[in-house]
Amino acid sequence: MRQAVIDLGTNTFHLLIADVSEDGRLTEVYRERLFVKLAEEGIATIGAAPFDRGIAALIRYRKQLNIYDVEDLTAIGTAALRTASNGPEFVATALREAKIPIQLISGDEEASLITAGVLRAITAPEDNILIMDIGGGSTEYIIAGEAGVHWRQSFPIGVSVLFNEFHHSDPITAAETQELEEHLREQLKPLATALASHPAYHLVGAAGTFDVLADTLRDHNAPVHPTSHRLNLSGFPNLHQTITSATLAERIALPGVPKERADMIVVAMILLRFTFQLAEITRVTVSDYAMKEGVLVQ
DSSP states (O other), X not given: OEEEEEEEOSSEEEEEEEEEOTTOOEEEEEEEEEEOOTTTTOSXXXXXXXXXXXXXXXXXXXXXXXXXXXXXXXXXXXXXXXXXXXXXXXXXXXXXXXXXXXXXXXXXXXXXHHHXXXXXXXXXXXXXXXXXXXXXXXXXXXXXXXXXXXXXXXXXXXXXXXXXXXXOSSSOOHHHHHHHHHHHHHHTHHHHHHHHHSOOOEEEEESTHHHHHHHHSBOTTSOOBTTEEEBOGGGHHHHHHHHXXXXXXXXXXXXXXXXTTTTTHHHHXXXXXXXXXXXXXXXXXXXXXXXXXXXXXX
16 A cells, blocks of 8 residues: 655644555655754744645645555644744645645654654664654653563653754754753653663664764674664774864764754754763664554554
8 A cells, every 4th residue: 555644843844755564664755854944933833934845745745645645644743833933824734735744743643653663663672772763843762672561651851942042053062961961851851860770771763863873883884684783882982072063064064963953953963972872872773664654554
């Protein structure tokens, strides 16, 4: 069956069209990513310009859906659309102008779908793993093991939120970094408690900033896997220092950093380092699958 998923993220809209077999195997037909940045003017209300960019992206996606003759479509709105005061207006406009019905889901539902996608992409875990999906409006953490999911939670610490609240200087200052880390320490107390009960030293990252890490830190000596990639963490401290000490212009010039991510990648790297230290991470794998694939496999 040919199916399509649109993930309307806070920063990025993703379209995935795939043929799904009866046993759940995915054959990708078409994939596209558009940087919309709905929270460019804040997450409380979608600004006029990002609102228009988002609708234009969905009109473009509608054309692709028609080209590939897709009738089975799931379009999912996440943090920005469930938070913004004009989220309902955006949903109504998308239906009217792009003929795309949007389903708003909770952070817990988002975490569940991410889990389904990631577990399909990696080798079945023998020990606990910490799944992490960094979005624009929220970040999801899931602890899973051979017996299934032990714990999961969505936190309002997406990169758009952290960027707007803490990253005001260029480059970011030590004081801003300290304030951000103190915020993360308070926000992620439930994660620290969950890790005390279910330690997980292997982190599996999905989407967003992890795509950058996969390009720059991939461990070329690790066994090849079709839908996941192991990182060489020895290069992370230097990459973290390079990115967090650079100006926006310098980050745009860095190899492997897309210009569309160059503004918010600083807070993402700080969030990653904080998570690595909190969970005492010794191994990182990047999953090619995330929420979109989770929708399809379910």
